[in-house]
Amino acid sequence: MSVLVYAESSEGKFKKIAFEAVSYGKKVAELLGTNLCVLTINAENASMLSDYGAEKILKVNNEKLSNFNAKAYADVIKQGVEKENADVIIIDSSNDGIYLAPLLAVNLEAGYASNVVDAPSSISPFTVKRKAFSNKAFDNTEIKTARKLIGLAKNSFGLVESKTSATEEDFTPTLAEGDFNITSTSIDKAKGKVTIADADIVVSGGRGLKGPENWGMIEELADILGAATACSKPVSDLGWRPHSEHVGQTGKPVAANLYIAIGISGAIQHLAGINSSKVKVVINTDPEAPFFKAADYGIVGDAFEVVPKLIEKLKEFKAQNA
Amino acid sequence: MKILVCISHVPDTTSKINFTDGNSKFDSNGVQFVINPYDEFVLTRAMWFKEKQGASVTVVSVGNPSTEPTLRKALAIGADEAIRINADASDGYFVAKQLAEVANNGNYDLILAGRESIDYNGGMVPGMLAGILDFNFVNACIGLEVEGDKATVIREIDGGKETLSTSLPLVIGGQKGVVEEKDLRIPNMRGIMMARKKPLTVVEPISFEATTESKSFEKPEAKGAVKLIDADNVGELVDLLHNEAKVI
Ligand SMILES: Cc1cc2nc3c(=O)[nH]c(=O)nc-3n(C[C@H](O)[C@H](O)[C@H](O)COP(=O)(O)OP(=O)(O)OC[C@H]3O[C@@H](n4cnc5c(N)ncnc54)[C@H](O)[C@@H]3O)c2cc1C
Ligand SMILES: Nc1ncnc2c1ncn2[C@@H]1O[C@H](COP(=O)(O)O)[C@@H](O)[C@H]1O
Numbered sequence: 001m002s003v004l005v006y007a008e009s010s011e012g013k014f015k016k017i018a019f020e021a022v023s024y025g026k027k028v029a030e031l032l033g034t035n036l037c038v039l040t041i042n043a044e045n046a047s048m049l050s051d052y053g054a055e056k057i058l059k060v061n062n063e064k065l066s067n068f069n070a071k072a073y074a075d076v077i078k079q080g081v082e083k084e085n086a087d088v089i090i091i092d093s094s095n096d097g098i099y100l101a102p103l104l105a106v107n108l109e110a111g112y113a114s115n116v117v118d119a120p121s122s123i124s125p126f127t128v129k130r131k132a133f134s135n136k137a138f139d140n141t142e143i144k145t146a147r148k149l150i151g152l153a154k155n156s157f158g159l160v161e162s163k164t165s166a167t168e169e170d171f172t173p174t175l176a177e178g179d180f181n182i183t184s185t186s187i188d189k190a191k192g193k194v195t196i197a198d199a200d201i202v203v204s205g206g207r208g209l210k211g212p213e214n215w216g217m218i219e220e221l222a223d224i225l226g227a228a229t230a231c232s233k234p235v236s237d238l239g240w241r242p243h244s245e246h247v248g249q250t251g252k253p254v255a256a257n258l259y260i261a262i263g264i265s266g267a268i269q270h271l272a273g274i275n276s277s278k279v280k281v282v283i284n285t286d287p288e289a290p291f292f293k294a295a296d297y298g299i300v301g302d303a304f305e306v307v308p309k310l311i312e313k314l315k316e317f318k319a320q321n322a
Numbered sequence: 323m324k325i326l327v328c329i330s331h332v333p334d335t336t337s338k339i340n341f342t343d344g345n346s347k348f349d350s351n352g353v354q355f356v357i358n359p360y361d362e363f364v365l366t367r368a369m370w371f372k373e374k375q376g377a378s379v380t381v382v383s384v385g386n387p388s389t390e391p392t393l394r395k396a397l398a399i400g401a402d403e404a405i406r407i408n409a410d411a412s413d414g415y416f417v418a419k420q421l422a423e424v425a426n427n428g429n430y431d432l433i434l435a436g437r438e439s440i441d442y443n444g445g446m447v448p449g450m451l452a453g454i455l456d457f458n459f460v461n462a463c464i465g466l467e468v469e470g471d472k473a474t475v476i477r478e479i480d481g482g483k484e485t486l487s488t489s490l491p492l493v494i495g496g497q498k499g500v501v502e503e504k505d506l507r508i509p510n511m512r513g514i515m516m517a518r519k520k521p522l523t524v525v526e527p528i529s530f531e532a533t534t535e536s537k538s539f540e541k542p543e544a545k546g547a548v549k550l551i552d553a554d555n556v557g558e559l560v561d562l563l564h565n566e567a568k569v570i
Contacts, residue, residue: 098462100449102418103452103459105415105450106453112415115443131443132443137539139538141537143534182486182488187482187484297567310559317564
């Protein structure tokens with residue numbers, strides 16, 4: 001019996017969610033009284049994982065896997081699971097994680113719970129709490145199969161340090177021809193920009209900003225905070241901002257530490273997508289805007305006055321705390 | 323090309339979410355059900371393949387009789403026929419198994435589904451279906467072209483997009499981008515009339531034990547009131563975010 005976590009990396013570097021998944025895996029292993037094994041694919045510095053409780057690290061290095069490929073990755077993880085005889089498997093909720101997890105579930109005939117936000121509330125029956133109904137509720141789900149697959153929601157469990165000394169082992173799974181029926185022909189990725197998926201802080205603008213020419217201050221604010229920029233749906237529909245910035249129920253989900261909404265009314269579909277962010281700030285001229293009911297901090301005021309002041313104050317703050 | 327579009331029947335996005343039977347069941351009382359928004363995008367793309375490339379389009383849903391109006395709506399939008407698998411959609415694996423059975427019996431080349439359904443937000447069915455059928459699979463699809471048995475698919479990745487080349491048979495988990503919002507179709511009178519005459523077949527499920535079970539539901543804890551900061555005192559916000567919320 002053991003727990004296996006797949007620790008995701010990009011260009012060799014672990015993502016923060018990889019450490020979160022390992023922290024979570026450690027907790028589950030403790031609950032089960034067993035060991036935690038972590039599988040990596042083409043990652044550098046595997047030993048960093050022992051800061052979060054990894055006891056064994058299976059390192060896969062294979063040039064064929066340099067580009068993410070859901071089927072091949074699911075196949076590799078399956079072989080790791082079988083080698084370790086793991087019965088709880090943990091995958092993060094990045095775009096790649098949620099792509100490969102259902103394939104892995106079928107490979108392993110494992111029951112799969114996605115969007116899990118907390119450690120199992122019970123081991124027998126094995127019950128986890130997951131987000132459902134677009135963050136409007138939680139669903140306590142029992143996984144009934146012998147093997148259990150957990151998709152961990154981002155920023156739900158957090159990082160928990162737990163220093164161990166991990167044994168590292170090179171692992172060479174067999175790859176099948178059929179694993180590569182899908183080939184990547186090009187990747188188009190904004191360089192040097194913080195992505196909504198990875199960001200700890202997201203600065204988001206709505207229709208209250210009146211037009212695309214006013215996004216300079218949003219970008220400046222995001223820059224100072226090391227944040228990603230986002231927008232409400234009408235803003236991307238109007239073409240003020242790219243579709244990739246649209247957040248909410250029908251756009252990207254945001255589970256940041258801090259979400260700052262500027263000139264966004266706080267419609268239910270918008271909130272559904274951003275509600276699992278830890279701290280929410282709203283800046284809006286209308287004190288009746290529904291966002292004030294969902295926010296932790298709010299300023300009733302004109303964005304065109306408040307945001308420049310906020311930028312100024314944050315600059316002072318950064319200068320003092322540098 | 324034979325296309326199968328998987329339709330999940332979900333509460334409208336503005337629905338109040340409540341539970342009954344000691345918080346063990348979703349309370350559908352007074353809830354308006356709609357086609358899952360992600361499924362609408364892929365259904366519209368299917369219509370394009372029908373009109374431009376002569377594809378046939380079947381819609382399928384796993385659900386009890388209450389899902390039929392949703393399937394009729396899909397027929398009114400232009401699908402040729404509908405299949406309802408007569409079972410409660412209790413678990414993603416169960417649903418995928420049922421859909422796989424229909425897919426196998428119908429020899430479909432392209433199976434279109436949504437990235438996730440907005441009720442249970444599983445994001446499971448399309449990938450599981452592809453896994454069971456051993457079809458190619460692309461998730462978070464924001465662009466899809468098919469030429470013969472070759473497909474070019476664009477998928478969303480963290481921070482950008484990736485173009486992929488693959489072949490049929492193929493399963494897609496789609497979202498906005500597969501078509502744009504302005505291209506979504508609303509059934510017109512003629513479509514609604516025609517839908518009445520189109521076949522809606524009910525099939526019984528195959529036996530398969532669900533792998534997960536929803537035991538109980540809970541709502542998020544009520545939030546404390548918002549802390550308001552004066553617009554003339556923006557510095558206080560910075561202070562609170564640093565010292566109280568500890569997020570900067
Ligand atoms: C099926 C469906 C799915 C949807 N999915 C999403 C989704 O995923 N994401 C999403 O965002 N929306 C979604 N919507 C749309 C949603 O219902 C709202 O229409 C949308 O979120 C409103 O965007 P907004 O807040 O930017 O604009 P508005 O509602 O127009 O609000 C603008 C706000 O700006 C404020 N304001 C005006 N001037 C200023 C100023 N100078 N300074 C500060 N504040 C100012 C106003 O008081 C107002 O509150 C969906 C709708 C449907 C029907
Ligand atoms: N009961 C169902 N019947 C048919 N298709 C479904 C059903 N449930 C989910 N799907 C399809 O699978 C997609 C993802 O759903 P889910 O895995 O439930 O988040 C949906 O957008 C539908 O296309």
